[in-house]
Amino acid sequence: MDRFGGLLGIGPWEIHRFEPPALTDRTFRGEDGEFSMVLALAQLGDTMIELIEPLEGPSIYTEHLEDHGEGLHHVACFAFDDPHAVVETFEDAGMPVLQSGNYDGVEFWYVDTADELNGAIFETAANVDAIPKPDATYPD
Template identity: 40%
Template sequence: MRKFEEGATMQVATIVRDLDAAMKRHWEVFKIGPWDIWDFNPQSVQDYMYRGKPATHSCLIGCAWSGDTQIELIQPTGGYSIYDEHLEKHGESLHHIKLFYADTKKAAADFEAQGYPVIQSGRFDEDEHYYLDTEKDFGYILELGNAGKIRPGERRYPA
């Protein structure tokens, strides 16, 4: 189990159109992997919100560790979310950097008070996530997470 300091960078994420192709490229070129893959959707994510309303989107998420930083690849698969917004505006590219906060709800409220509202959020098992509207000032979205325990991936690449 990895331990993170408050506010430490724990993840870098890219939005992709084809998760399998992106994992294969990362594995073959950089030897990043193996990748654990999950299906995030309104049935698997609790308190799922998108821009203040219940979320209806789904996506495939692949994660692999490179040292103490998690690399995340996200492929939107249905509905509409900040991931689709990103693909329309930027294509496949860096989407967010995730920072660790043990109390993500408090951290999100603190950032909101500084002018960075939550634009998407949810909880997958014990892992909470809050995406903040930081792109205008930083060029990317900031995600806050608590590194909560989650179930094993539904599949792995390479198998």
């Protein structure tokens, strides 16, 4: 957060702990998932910047860190009227869901678009306006 704030003036950050019991219905590569993570969210104009720290369990985040180190992982769009249909369209085109879950009523999916988007995964979500208040902010 300090690097992004110092270099680009991004902040303040909202910190969310995505873990049970608020994090449910987790899947990873088609199986039940056991992952959890901390997200730091900040706005840069109309663009949301999201930093993710994996906490436990195998996930697309731990895979990325092991394979590439820190860096750009995914792009996201939450502006769809029917994100379920968007995910289905990707799946029908041969791009499966890599990871998904539900965070306190906010459903999210990461789709395997790495070949199509030069290594970047695509994320979408439903009900993003229901995301709970942050667990913390930075700076305080």
